[in-house]
Amino acid sequence: MEVFLQQLINGLTLGSIYGLIAIGYTMVFGIIGMVNFAHGDVFMVSAFIGLICVLLLTTVLGMSSIFLILAITLVVAMVFTGLVSWAIERVAYRPLRGSFRLAPMISAIGMSILLSNFVQVAQGPRNKPLPPMVPDVFVVMERNGYEVTLAYKQIIIMVVTATLLAGFWWLVQKTSLGRAQRACEQDRKMAALLGVNVDLTISLTFVIGAALAAVAGVMYLMYYGVVNFADGFVPGVKAFTAAVLGGIGSLPGAVLGGLLIGLIETLWSAYFSIEYKDVAAFSILVVTLIFLPQGLLGRPEVEKV
Amino acid sequence: MASLDPVAGARAPILAVDHLSMRFGGLIAVNDVSFVAARGEVTAVIGPNGAGKTTVFNCITGFYKPSAGRLALFHGGAATPDELDAVTASGLSWGRTGAGALYLLERLPDHKVASWARVARTFQNIRLFSGMTVLENLLVAQHMSLTSAGLLNPAALLNLPSWKRQQKGAMDKALYWLDQIGLMERADDPAGDLPYGDQRRLEIARAMCTNPVLLCLDEPAAGLNPRESAALNELLLSIRRDHDTSILLIEHDMSVVMEISDHVVVLEYGCKIADGTPQEVRTDPKVIASYLGVEEDEAAVVEAEVGA
Amino acid sequence: MVHPPVADIPPGSLPSGSVPQVDVPANGLPALAPLPPAVPRQGSVVGSAVTDAVVSGLLTGLLLLPLVGFRATESGSGPLGLTYRFGLVAVFAGIVAVLRLVLNLTVWRRGRKVKTSEGPSAFATLALKAAPALRPAFFSFAIAYPFLAILLSGGLSPSRYWVDLGIYVLTYVMLGWGLNIVVGLAGLLDLGYVAFYAVGAYTFALLSTSVPVNDFFAGHLGEGFWTAWSFWLCLPVSGILAAFWGVILGFPVLRLRGDYLAIVTLAFGEIIRLVLINWVSLTNGGAGISSIPPISFFGVPFNATDEGFAAKYGLDFDSMHRIIFLYFVILALAALTALVTIRLRQMPVGRAWEALREDEIACRSLGINTTLTKLTAFATGAMFGGFAGAFFAVRVRFVSPESFTFMESAVILAIVVLGGMGSQMGVAGAAILLIGGMEMLRNLSFLKADFLFGPDFDPSLYRMLIFGFAMVAVMVWRPRGLVSSRLPTIFLKERKAVSSALVKEGHG
Known part of the structure; x- marks a missing residue:
């Protein structure tokens, strides 16, 4: 029971991070129907931007307020990652829009290779550790000598995720940008005819997705305290799994899927074998796609004859 | 209404549709429709938009599994009611009969409706293999007759003489149909490059290359100009005349329907409202009402006005 | 009133085939040749190219600033430190700006007659x-x-x-x-x-x-x-x-x-x-x-x-x-x-x-x-x-x-x-x-020469970077690949390649 509770806490934390990345996948898929393979690497880039920002704030400017540092880092990472994602869409995807379906996918794979190797070249291949930023923990309960702890950083992750998701939800539900996005999802040509700036809407979708991935990147950096240039692939695939599990194209689905994947991964590691935790994630992906291709909250696709 | 028992009908049936119903969620697209298509005839299914014509077609050709009903197709000749009941009760999808064989189409997956029961079809929005040439389109259609020895036929892999003979037969058949539709000159052009009318006829020729006993055409005249429409009529009549193939077609174009069909079934809102020869159907008040959008009791007035 | 050169109309604003290549004479009937009022003048081509170059240079600089401009460096077992390479960022930004300037004035020049080839591309015919x-x-x-x-x-x-x-x-x-x-x-x-x-x-x-x-x-x-x-x-x-x-x-x-x-x-x-x-x-x-x-x-x-x-x-x-x-x-x-x-x-x-x-x-x-x-x-x-x-x-x-x-x-x-x-x-x-x-x-070891990047430079590190870049570039350049047309498997009189526009890519 104690172990389960502890894993529940850990799983929800991890799941929040996956959920934030998954939104980027699901939004981009929804609006232009492509799997943005480079999104996992965008997440990794954002963690590096966060790392640089933290180092700059602490070692150069000598700041010590953790909350101020985190807040500034979040904003900086969101802005710069958004810019990176905007540039990627502009350079690698927009010229291919409406052409051959495989071309953007190959372009995205190329972009993913480019990003991870760019970071390797620019920042070096070794793990980049940070001193623990928020080391305090809070003991939730104790029984039989086993402490169930809730780290402050876990609380931060969940609170920040929840807050940003609420803001994001407002953005896509209540603003004209959200309406334009939904219109483009339904029918891009018609939306353009009705005066929606399709290019801008798609660009902003990429930017928003990247900004949320940047939040995930900073949270990841704070949680694990270390980042590596190769860290984009596996969280990327897991977040994609989350998006698929929740029903690709569905925003609440992405968050739900993220939480589920986080929980499954931590519980699997705790009760079965930690070696096969990635196999578990991939297997869920396969099983979901085969038996429930529309996901938990997605709309089923009907074949037209 | 005429007796729906396929075996009791005067004309020898090829397809007997019995109490066919198709529901999509809460929507009833086809509601208890029964009719018989006779061997060697052209049967037309007409009706206003949304009447459920294409749904009936998709059920017959196996693309949809009907919610209820029986679709019996007869090879050779009609089956006796006992044979029909025996196969239905057996749970099998087909059975031998005194006259030949009997297939229950609702129990077959789509590709077996085409390959076993030999029902071929065309589509409302033409579905050609646009990146393949006209000739290749006709050869793909003979896939089944060429793969009787298995998909990875070693004779074919090694290009042995037995295979070359088979290949030649397929080629001859393709050329025959190219000639029939007048596209011999364009054999090596991609199908996607053909004009619309030619694409329609190529799709029909491709369907005919599968040696069907029943050819189902989904709005073959849609989008054709009068000249192309006339060429289509001629092609359909020649198919009925020269080949052992019965035709079932959906059509909006009344001139096509009246000119070439022997038997017309009229659907409205998923139900059958009339069934008979073109003459009978043309004067049926219900049909007139449905086509002209008036109530049934006003139909007589309308009838008098249009002079039918 | 002198009409500005028509060739300055942005290429997107008219179908490429219909862009007239000669100046409309000053006495031409305005009603017959209505022109959009805000057609940029010849001089502004250079101006807009420069603006574009500056903007893209700045953007490149901004993009590269966090990860190229700074580097989190390990110093022994101690905490990470930062080193700065702003010069490198400036160099890259400069390269991009100059490149775009040159391209905007030559290949991408507005109103430049764009060759639109009908039918199979040169590659396809050659192939x-x-x-x-x-x-x-x-x-x-x-x-x-x-x-x-x-x-x-x-x-x-x-x-x-x-x-x-x-x-x-x-x-x-x-x-x-x-x-x-x-x-x-x-x-x-x-x-x-x-x-x-x-x-x-x-x-x-x-x-x-x-x-x-x-x-x-x-x-x-x-x-x-x-x-x-x-x-x-x-x-x-x-x-x-x-x-x-x-x-x-x-x-x-x-x-x-x-x-x-x-x-x-x-x-x-x-x-x-x-x-x-x-x-x-x-x-x-x-x-x-x-x-x-x-x-x-x-x-x-x-x-x-x-x-x-x-x-x-x-x-x-x-x-x-x-x-x-x-x-x-x-x-x-x-x-x-x-x-x-x-x-x-x-x-x-x-x-x-x-x-x-x-x-x-x-x-x-x-x-x-x-x-x-x-x-x-x-x-x-x-x-x-x-x-x-x-x-x-x-x-x-x-x-x-x-x-x-x-x-x-x-x-x-x-x-x-x-x-x-x-x-x-x-x-x-x-x-x-x-x-x-x-x-x-x-085999780019010649780059290790002192006058280029110095002996510390490891060219093999850049392999995958260049590979990824090449994948993106080639896709943008030729989305259907080098040989995009399809050769039929059988023919009656003549084997004609099928243009890639007709060949589907599958959906499964």
Whole structure:
């Protein structure tokens, strides 16, 4: 029971991070129907931007307020990652829009290779550790000598995720940008005819997705305290799994899927074998796609004859 | 209404549709429709938009599994009611009969409706293999007759003489149909490059290359100009005349329907409202009402006005 | 009133064909030639180009600032420090700005007459004209290649690098041709092709190093039999097992379409790799399987003994004999792949694959069992992947899960898409370009010269960076690959290439 509770806490934390990345996948898929393979690497880039920002704030400017540092880092990472994602869409995807379906996918794979190797070249291949930023923990309960702890950083992750998701939800539900996005999802040509700036809407979708991935990147950096240039692939695939599990194209689905994947991964590691935790994630992906291709909250696709 | 028992009908049936119903969620697209298509005839299914014509077609050709009903197709000749009941009760999808064989189409997956029961079809929005040439389109259609020895036929892999003979037969058949539709000159052009009318006829020729006993055409005249429409009529009549193939077609174009069909079934809102020869159907008040959008009791007035 | 030059209308504002290239005379009737009021003047072309260059330079600088401008540096075991490289950022920003300025004033200049070619592109016409000669030329060159390498490099031993490179490239040519069946012909997107490569490699590695199998053959056919013959006996087994896995993995995923299929195959590929890592008792985990027996000349070992290849055929022993033999083995395997594919395309099953790519529903209406057709495509492609895997294992004589990452699948898929889906010669060309090019990037040691980047510069680090960049650039440049048109499998009078605009890409 104690172990389960502890894993529940850990799983929800991890799941929040996956959920934030998954939104980027699901939004981009929804609006232009492509799997943005480079999104996992965008997440990794954002963690590096966060790392640089933290180092700059602490070692150069000598700041010590953790909350101020985190807040500034979040904003900086969101802005710069958004810019990176905007540039990627502009350079690698927009010229291919409406052409051959495989071309953007190959372009995205190329972009993913480019990003991870760019970071390797620019920042070096070794793990980049940070001193623990928020080391305090809070003991939730104790029984039989086993402490169930809730780290402050876990609380931060969940609170920040929840807050940003609420803001994001407002953005896509209540603003004209959200309406334009939904219109483009339904029918891009018609939306353009009705005066929606399709290019801008798609660009902003990429930017928003990247900004949320940047939040995930900073949270990841704070949680694990270390980042590596190769860290984009596996969280990327897991977040994609989350998006698929929740029903690709569905925003609440992405968050739900993220939480589920986080929980499954931590519980699997705790009760079965930690070696096969990635196999578990991939297997869920396969099983979901085969038996429930529309996901938990997605709309089923009907074949037209 | 005429007796729906396929075996009791005067004309020898090829397809007997019995109490066919198709529901999509809460929507009833086809509601208890029964009719018989006779061997060697052209049967037309007409009706206003949304009447459920294409749904009936998709059920017959196996693309949809009907919610209820029986679709019996007869090879050779009609089956006796006992044979029909025996196969239905057996749970099998087909059975031998005194006259030949009997297939229950609702129990077959789509590709077996085409390959076993030999029902071929065309589509409302033409579905050609646009990146393949006209000739290749006709050869793909003979896939089944060429793969009787298995998909990875070693004779074919090694290009042995037995295979070359088979290949030649397929080629001859393709050329025959190219000639029939007048596209011999364009054999090596991609199908996607053909004009619309030619694409329609190529799709029909491709369907005919599968040696069907029943050819189902989904709005073959849609989008054709009068000249192309006339060429289509001629092609359909020649198919009925020269080949052992019965035709079932959906059509909006009344001139096509009246000119070439022997038997017309009229659907409205998923139900059958009339069934008979073109003459009978043309004067049926219900049909007139449905086509002209008036109530049934006003139909007589309308009838008098249009002079039918 | 003098009209501004019409050629300054932005190219997007009028259909390119209708842009008049001569100035409208000043006395021309305004009603007949209405012009948009805000047409930029000639002088502003330079102005807007400069603005564009400055903006893109600034953007580049901004993009590179966080990760190039700063570097988190390790200092011993202490915490990370920061080093600054703002100069480098400025250099890159400058390069981009100048490049864009030059391009805006030349190639991308507004109103510049853009050649719009109708019909098949120059590449397609060229490919069509050269097509009959291309394949024999390719194979003749491939056969002559090792001899050329020996001649040009001046001896057996010095040619080793070139023959090795040839083997390496041909392996990818073969993998590309194998995947081409699945992706190019049947239109099924497979991102986990490397799984079959791995199955082939591990099948051979496990069987050839297996003690019980060795003992069994030693008991019946003599000591040393298994070492000498294992490759030749295992090669078909590897292919069959890979095909079997193709069917097993293919069966559940065939109902999926498009990107979903791609993702599931990716996941399968990763699952197989992770199982190879974690199933230590069978595969020795991440440490891999070593001491795989080398290839034999159909039972005759390549060694210096009296029983060896050199002694038996009266040659002086040279380790290059084995390498050259390996080269011809992979050439033969690649040729087999090509020939079988060519035959299959002319058979009903191959036509069904292509028809499936064009329209699955129409296929079903013609009685084609699409499940079976997809499975044969998967299995055939997987079989060739398995052959290539067995060859990989016998060449390197060591297998580990490291060799079968997603990156390999991505590279093979990139070769197929870059080559032009469905075109064998295009795929071969792409493999030579990509793999050969990547190898060439290893040899950039001249960049280490003091006057360039200095001895600390490691050019091999930039290989994958350039590779990724090239993938994006090529896709943007030619989304349908090098050879985009399709050659029909049969013709009545004349073989005409089918333009890529008509050829579908499949949806599954």
